[in-house]
Amino acid sequence: MTIDWSQHRILIFAPHPDDETLGCGGLMNRAKAAGAEVYVQFMTVGDTADVSPRGFSTANERYAEIKEVADHFRWDGWDIAFPGDEYHLKLDALPRFELANAVERNSPVSIAAIEPTVVIAPHRTSYNQDHQVTAEAVHTALRPSDNRKRHHPAAVLAYEEAADQWRYGPAESPGLMVELDEADMEAKLAGMRLYGTQIHEHPHTRSEPTLRSLAVLRGMQAGVALAEGFHTMRLLA
Template identity: 75%
Template sequence: MFDWSAQRLLVIAPHPDDEVLGCGGLMHKAKSAGAEVYLQFLTVGDTADISAKGFSTADERVGEIKAVADHFRWDDWHIAFPGDDYHLRLDAVPRFEVANMIERLSPLSVANVEPTVVLAPHRLSYNQDHQAAAEAVHTALRPSDTRLRHHPRLVLAYEEAADQWRNEPTTAPNLLVELDQAAVDAKIAAMRLYGSQFHDHPHTRSELTLQSLSVLRGMQGGVAFAEGYHAMRWLV
């Protein structure tokens, strides 16, 4: 049995809400067990959307982050590349810059936090910022001498329902984290706090989608609920 109480989690989220969609249940489970949880957001800016208002502002979304941070009791959070010059344009930023930020330059870098677990988006997402984030994490956590650079022992790529929108075959998660009803409820409640991003069903960011995916992954592990991950490193 994996001891979440002894872990220090660093979650890399391209945008505010990706962390809830991908690993909201795990964050609740780990924090409830006594783990430390740190959130490194990469970017946020003004965003056109399909809401009645038609857009959400960066200030609005930062306010949502603060509410979600209180909800999950994160130990700290940080935005690496704020503003419209970066938001939805991370693919135009040299990977060297994004990887360096994740590896050692951010206040919540791997070097500073020294996490035991890193969670990051999957590279098969259709979203360009998610792809850039995934590739940068892959570079930042490259194998090297553990005496010289911190190596998280567990590195997981989290999934979002929208990741299935691909023109190439996708593989099922190879690691399942069991959730209880409280963790699923906490995940959905957190998504509701991201009011600018939450949608009615049918939508990839609806309550029914989050509930259904947790039921599907749970069924695959023979339990009621779970989140699915792709293990990139598991050093035991």
């Protein structure tokens, strides 16, 4: 199956700044090069503990990184639904109603506002609580209903991150592989480098060798050199 990305309007949900690049950096570059529209809804951002000498990165530093990454990937729009330390890494304390409404209609880049043809969210199996509730909020917002009354994207996908592979039992492999060329891979790595507070040296789940290794693995499984893997929740042909 070949997807003509030029015909699509893509909305990606990222619990935190960098998740969209980790999971979809190659696809974003490929789709934008074809002429697609790409929007990113960040759920939250705040001061973040890290392993730097200072021990944390500030929300302002992360805002600056978002702006650079947005220019790099040429996004058509982005927004942060719940900014601030009172929400960052605490989204599981919010009522599902509030999260689902932000995703569905209460944001400038909500599903109702953008009417995307493709929605991509994190996978529910992540160990991170913000990822889990973001995935569930998107699932709720895209519940089955009359598509004459509520927008129904034709494709609803979940992206993967290397950290998601750390779980009990066998990991379910993604069923949809998006082929990347070397330019897509390099754009993904360059985007991650712009998240200077978040990228790490190897071995780490957010290192360049990890990102390339996962792309090589998914490419091998699809019979190509490089790919990103996605789980399908809905795919209307």
